[in-house]
Amino acid sequence: MPPLSAIVKPTTTNHQGILTISTGPTSDNRWLHAISLALTMAVIWFLLSGHTEPLILGLGAASILSITWLALRMDLIDREGHPIHLTFRAPMFWVWLGWEIVKSNLQVMKIILYPKLPISPRMFRVPVSQKTDIGRVLYANSITLTPGTISLRVNEHDIEVHALTQAGEDGLKDGKMDRLVTNVEGEQ
Amino acid sequence: MMFFVTVIALFPAMFLALGRAIVGPTLYDRVLAVNSFGTFTVLMIAVLGFMTDQTDFVDIALTYALINFIGTIAVLKFFVVGDFGYEEQRDQ
């Protein structure tokens, strides 16, 4: 079989008409990503509908195939759009993040119920060590997901964070979450 | 019984969020309160479905969660950019 990716996507033009050449592992795993996207959609479709009549199943299969075709045509399937490489490393991180969410939630709830409202809001920057966009998004979302810290602005070098207390700032600045997210991301 | 108690307990929270949406001094406060209100509504729809044994309500809750998110983003985009469309000029 000839490399299909070479036929479908040798070069692309963006909306400003400038020629960009796709490089790296993106185009190699294109079909793998398309198949995994179709399988994911099939599983979600079945979980949401629960029907097993042939007609309904056929309609579901048709819609999945047409959506996968559209996604291929619109060039939406790549490492970033459907990150299967993150799936295997993520569960341990989620368990850790869940525990962090519970701890910081209890702290914020205590602050809200305390009659004098002991807050000292502050803004500061934390450095990011992730190399890809999706790693930075994961880090910024993890920061926001733990109450007490919100990511305000993200760029390639650091994240601007708004924290409710000194404890929240200290917890973020020791860099444990940064290390774990980089570990999940796994890019070198 | 337990679902009934949960629904009753969710009511005051929804009233408080609605109060913040009405008082709100700025626009962003209102958007935040409406977003929170939407999350509480998703929970309430799901619990109501269990209470009345009509588990189709869970699908409605799922749809409501989707619409709540998209609605928040759309409102924010409208008030920041002033337009729902994509302007090519802005990228250049």
Next chain:
Amino acid sequence: MINFLSWVLLLSGCFCVLISAIGLIRMPDLFTRMHAAGVGDTLGAILVIAGLMLQAGPTLLLAKLVLIMFFLLFTGPTACHALAKAALAGGEKPLLDDNNQ
């Protein structure tokens, strides 16, 4: 036993949601209110839906509840971040502590 656990999860979830709403009223400015809203969006939603999941048992309903939970957990921070960024772009100034900056 499962019923008892379900009671505990649902009631503690309601407690979190209620405290989050109280925080929405009590906090002094937009950015601190966002922290309060985060409590209800994360722990409150997780606990209430976990309580419902125990009642659903191993059916398709369980899968739908899991999807709702993941959806809330993915979109919550995104909406919060979009709101913070829009507020900063719109000239909203966060209230900061005096001895810090």
